[in-house]
Amino acid sequence: GGHTTEILRLLSCLSESYSPRHYVLADSDKMSEAKIRSFEQKRAETFSKSQFSLDRIPRSREVRQSWISSVLTTLYSILYSLPLTYKRKPDLILCNGPGTCVPVCLSAFLLGLLRIKRTVIVYVESICRVETLSLSGKILYYFSDYFIVQWPDLKKKYPKSVYLGRIV
Amino acid sequence: FRFKDSLAEHLQSADLVISHAGAGSCLETLEKGKPLIVVINDKLMDNHQLELAKQLHRDGCVLYCNCSTLVETLQSMDLSALKPFPPGQPEKFASFLDKVFGLQ
Numbered sequence: 001g002g003h004t005t006e007i008l009r010l011l012s013c014l015s016e017s018y019s020p021r022h023y024v025l026a027d028s029d030k031m032s033e034a035k036i037r038s039f040e041q042k043r044a045e046t047f048s049k050s051q052f053s054l055d056r057i058p059r060s061r062e063v064r065q066s067w068i069s070s071v072l073t074t075l076y077s078i079l080y081s082l083p084l085t086y087k088r089k090p091d092l093i094l095c096n097g098p099g100t101c102v103p104v105c106l107s108a109f110l111l112g113l114l115r116i117k118r119t120v121i122v123y124v125e126s127i128c129r130v131e132t133l134s135l136s137g138k139i140l141y142y143f144s145d146y147f148i149v150q151w152p153d154l155k156k157k158y159p160k161s162v163y164l165g166r167i168v
Numbered sequence: 169f170r171f172k173d174s175l176a177e178h179l180q181s182a183d184l185v186i187s188h189a190g191a192g193s194c195l196e197t198l199e200k201g202k203p204l205i206v207v208i209n210d211k212l213m214d215n216h217q218l219e220l221a222k223q224l225h226r227d228g229c230v231l232y233c234n235c236s237t238l239v240e241t242l243q244s245m246d247l248s249a250l251k252p253f254p255p256g257q258p259e260k261f262a263s264f265l266d267k268v269f270g271l272q
Contacts, residue, residue: 002192013262017271092269120268127256128191130219146268148261151223164264166256 003098003126004032008039009168010094010124020051022088024081026059026100055088057081061099077103082110089117096124097136109143124148125161127168133158176200184247186238189221198229198253205231205245207238229253 011021023036033054044050060077061070081103093108095101101123108119123144125137130151133141141147147161155163172178175193179185179200186205187193197204206221225232228251233241266272 005192009256009258010261013259014265015262015271017269018265092265122265122268124261126191127195128217128220130223132216132219134216146264148264150256162264164257164260166254167258167261168256 002128003096004035006096006124006126006168007094008035010096011039016047016050018092019047019049020053022090023052023054024084024100024104025054025056026098027056028059029056029100055084057084057100057103059100060103074099074103078106078110081107085111085119086116090119093119093121094124095122095136095140097126097129097134099136102136102139105140105143120145122146122148124167125150125154127151127166129154189215189217191217191220194221194224194230198224199255201252203231203247203250204229205233205238205241208232208234210234224253227251227253 011018021040025032036054040050040052057080058073058077060074065073085104085107090108093105095105105121105123108117108121111117112119121140121144123137123140123146125133125148127150129137129149131153133154137147141158141160147158148167149155149158149161149163150166150168152163155161175196179197179202182202184205185197185202186207187197189206189208194204194206206225208218208221221230221232224230228249230250231241231245263272
């Protein structure tokens, strides 16, 4: 729930150039869809041609799942995400840290390496992360085009990151 | 109650909120401008959830205690010393992305 709230706040000031929006959710996520629909409904009141879609993928990792099984479930999620990312061929992927985003970003990175589609990957670390990065963050620090942190300590520890202050 | 979809109404009518260190709880409360006491579970000291609560305390936006010191905190607290919590600025993010894509 927290990640969804944050991502919707990040989207709140974006212009209609960032359209259509394709939301990718974990299959076991029960709460985010309602929040997203409500956000998009409100947005459609201002921007009538506003378009969005929702896709679901297997959750790559449950909270506190063991390392070894996480690698396997993440690989499975990457395989599942590849056709989705290939179909959507996004210009931009925006994410903020749930495990769900890792396979999507990695599949886009792969499609970029294969010269099929070059996607800009923008990762915004959650506002909860003041001193340490999440596991998703530690991985995607190396695969994202722009890695945004919201507290100065993280900017010091991860010099390639971008610090804009608190943005959610 | 055990669980509700939204605490917004309760938060709106509260004069003081006592909460665990969950980010959502802290941020929602502070954004409504309500004074907040965060109660830390000593047994979860390695929990990264504490990072935000500690930072908010350093910034003077929340009071901070554990279960055993809660009563003492309630007795000696000075809520007027709490600093307001400035809102985040998503417009800065939008501006940044626009520059990346040459939309400005």
